[in-house]
Amino acid sequence: MLPKQQSFILSPYMELYNLVVPKDNLLRRMDELVDFGFVYEELHVNYCHDNGRTAVDPVRMFKYLLLKSIFDLSDVDLVERSKYDLSFKLFLHMAPEEAVIEPSLLTKFRKLRLKDMKLLDLLIQKTVEIAIVQGIIRSKSLIVDSTHTKARYTQKTPQEVLRERSKKLRKVIYSLDESMKNAFPAKLVTDVIEDEISYCQQLVVVIEEDERFAGLPKVTEPLNLLKETIADDLEHLQTSADPDAKVGHKSADSSFFGYKTHIAMSEERIITAATITTGEQSDGKQLQTLIEKSKVAGMKVETVIGDTAYSEKDNLAYSAQNEIELVAKLNPLITQGNRKKEDEFEFNKDAGLYVCKAGHLATRRARQGKKGRGKNQVDTYYFDVEKCKRCPLREGCYKEGAKSKTYSVSIKSHEHLAQAEFQESEAFKTKAKERYKIEAKNSELKHRHGYDVASSSGLVGMEIQGAMAIFAVNVKRILKLMG
Structure with a gap:
């Protein structure tokens, strides 16, 4: 069953909060600023309302995840700190002596309760709404950029995949006859894919020639898997425990395996929209989505500031149609005819x-x-x-x-004469100087909120992580500007 609201706390020790947690404490101010009642409205469809025992308050569970993002803690460390940190308990609306949850409940909450929610858009819209009500967002400009997040699990090379599967097969054979070690080919000392394939082929031949192993399911399953891997296209040998992550490129010489978060931010440094994609996706293709999401959140957009990735032909046409100044330099490599x-x-x-x-x-x-x-x-x-x-x-x-x-x-740069002329103007050059702000925001997400590496696998998990991190940085920014 789902509780309708956070329960009223009755405890003889409540005065401890006033003695220990100062009025300007971040979590106290955050709790006073944000009405978390929207969590009940959004999550009620994911709970049973007339059967079973009462669930842990969804607002409290949501706040646990928020604390996890703000302080970059694991589930276990988060719950452990909640036992003794009174600022945490105050934020969670708990009595000082109240017991905390089991860490495993956080995983269930993420997987079962937050599924099918457009959490990223919802939380960003809530913070933008607060910022507008507080009179913080006054500009009509967006700054756009993307930041990459490495996958929690690294990508395996074809050599590593073959090595892992041949090792599994050898272990099965050794469990049946350890003397087979002498019959198998010598292990490789090189890291060349052709040598690895040759070794695996020799291994298969030795095992198939020994009639003792024929027909044994224990042997045939890993044997067939290895044979299929050898015969498979090398492209398919690139595997990872994170099936959604893809290779993206930071430069011609460096790459990463993971995801991209495409961000739009106001000049007051409030993130107004975001989309999360796999690592190989182009930045420029997300521009129109970011602008439209920002408008839905309540932003009036007259200017967009970005780097050369956003100056492609479609974006120039879209900006002109919507009477938006696109402050993004032309690049002949992108803006061809x-x-x-x-x-x-x-x-x-x-x-x-x-x-x-x-x-x-x-x-x-x-x-x-x-x-x-x-x-x-x-x-x-x-x-x-x-x-x-x-x-x-x-x-x-x-x-x-x-x-x-x-x-x-x-x-064919002549097709972009209007933009070429605009980027030479003083107005363009003045606005372009604002772009540095989003670099600092990306750094904050990565170094203070653990956004450098994904905390779980899959695009859905990445979106939940992104939603919590962006909600946290936005609320912190609002509190700072209010102060």
Whole structure:
């Protein structure tokens, strides 16, 4: 059963809160500022209302998760600290002597009660609503950017996958006959994929030639898995315990495995919208969604400030149609004229190279043609043809037998004369100076709220983590500006 509201606390020790927790304590001020009653309205459909014992107050559970984000604690450490930290108990509306929950309940709350909720949008809208009521948001400008979060579980290379599965098979064989160690091929000392495949093939041959192991389910299951892995396309050998995470590129030489959070923020440093995607997604494609979400939250948008990733053709057209000034410098690598297969190749502004739909980054770029002479100049991007040969999406993209794979774009900056003229104006240059603010906000999320690494696997878990972290930084910012 679901309680209707947080229960009134009756305890002879309540005066301890006034003695120990000062009036300017962050958690005390946060509890006074935010009406958490919206949690009941949003979660009532995920509880049974007429059967079973009364559930732990959902507002209290929500506040536990908020504390976890604010202080970057594990579930176990969070509950342990709640036993003795009176500021925590005051925030949770608990009596000083009241017992805390079991840490496992937090996992159940995340998985069962917060499912199917658009928690990220809901919490951001609540904080923007508070900021507008308090007269904090007065600007009509958005600053946009993205920040990356590494997956909790790292991606395994093809060699590691083969090694792990061959090891599992050997263990099964050793449990039946330990002397087989002498019959198996010598273990590898190299980290070359071809050597690993050869070793696994030899291992399979030795086991299949021994009739004692034929038909044993204990052996055939890991044996068939290894054989399938050897025969499988190398592209599919890239595995992780986090199935949603993808490889993204921070520069031409560095990458990460995880997610991206695309953020829109007012000039007062209140986050007004966010979307969370897998790591390989383009920043520019999220701009229109961020603007629309900010408008729904209550923002009036007249100016958007971002880097070159946001100056692509569609965004320029959208901004013009909606009478929005887009303060984002043109980049000839992004704002080209006619492009073929626009849905198959995305420009990664951090690496300065294109990425194909399989997530492979181009290895280099070469410019062809001379500026101002005849035809437009063309930038040609070269991809690793060995990856193309094994790519599961190669049909229609890679021609069998081809010795190279390229993608070319023509540079037609004349189609963006209005934006080119605007970016030379004083108004553009003045507004562009505000972009640094969002870099500081990204740093705060990562270094103070544990947003550098995902706390769980999957896109849903990442969205819950993002919702709590952004809610926390927004409320802290509102309290600071009110002070």
